[in-house]
Amino acid sequence: MTIPVRQSLRVGGYILRNKLRRRSKFPLLVELEPLFACNLGCAGCGKIQHPADVLRQRMPVDQAVAAIEESGAPMVSIAGGEPLMHPQIGDIVRELVARKKYVYLCTNALLIPKKIDQFEPSRYFAWTVHIDGLRERHDASVCKEGVFDEAVAAVRECRRRGFRVTTNTTFFSTDSPQTVVDVLNYLNDDLAVDQMMISPAYAYEKAPDQEHFLGVREIRELFRKAFAGGNRGRWRFNHSPLFLDFLEGKIDFPCTAWAIPSYSLYGWQRPCYLMADGYARTYRELVEETDWDSYGRGRDARCANCMAHCGYEPTAMFATLGSLKETLRAVRSR
Helix, strand or coil, X not given: CXXXXXXXXXXXXXXXXXXXXXXXXXXXXXXXXXXXXXXXXXXXXXXXXXXXHHHCCCCCHHXXXXXXXXXXXXXXXXXXXXXXXXXXXXXXXXXXXXXXXXXXXXXXXXXXXXXXHHCCCCCCEEEEEECCCXXXXXXXXXXXXXXXXXXXXXXHHHHHCXXXXXXXXXXXXXXXXXXXXXXXXXXXXXXXXXXXXXXXXXXXXXXXXXXXCCCHHHHHHHHXXXXXXXXXXXXXXCCXXXXXXXXXXXXXXXXXXXXXXXEECCEEEEEECCEEEEEECCHXXXXXXXXXHHCCCCCCHHHCCCCCHXXXXXXXXXXXXXXXXHHHHHHHCC
């Protein structure tokens, strides 16, 4: 786990303050979606299946910043759609960084060469580039040839300019333990990104490809075999050790989707950015008026095979900070 020490201390202090105030639910990170439009049509994504008039909308800068301020979360992940298609994305990032929010800008990287001059390196800002496998596998995932090479070139340019660069890799049933190892070795060693995030794909109902989502048993077997032989300890993950244990099936957790809420053009999404059971006007309304006990494996059929980090990484973080043993384990894994 290679989260910078300053960031880890700040997030840890934020959690402690909320616990002392006896707040049972509070956000660690907000998934901010200032648009739904994208310049790719990935087969496993259901985010671009909106009406044309919705895909043309762009969230005003003031609205985006106000939502993050209202939530109080110390971290923001800007997604979409493709956020670099937003004409004021640079302004949104600058406003959040000025407020000392830790910002991760999620992108397929195709527009980085055109937009990079709108951003400045900062300890509060990192690119998060989607890399879903090596060349052939990644290009098949995004349904377009040549994207892998463009993404890699963009990552190298960002690193050359002094930016922090993280990656996000989604795995499907077409993956094997070896393809997991191959892409993580490449990102860790050859591309030398700062951090890596991984997640099994969530079965979006509107995704064009419904045949290649993993079940819980398959997910656990995939990561257990991929992590065998000491690989896990040398990869620079942006995950707690307990979350990686969770992926392997060594431990199970309840979902805490309220800790990574999603704010989009429609408002605060219930219960998470993977499902849409209505929207709230404020984060407080989201927390207080959502029936959280009705979601999760064994409660909602749509949650049956979900092991995405948006629901389970927060639980792992809370469990880590609640145990001296796990806290020391997380520190040693840096």
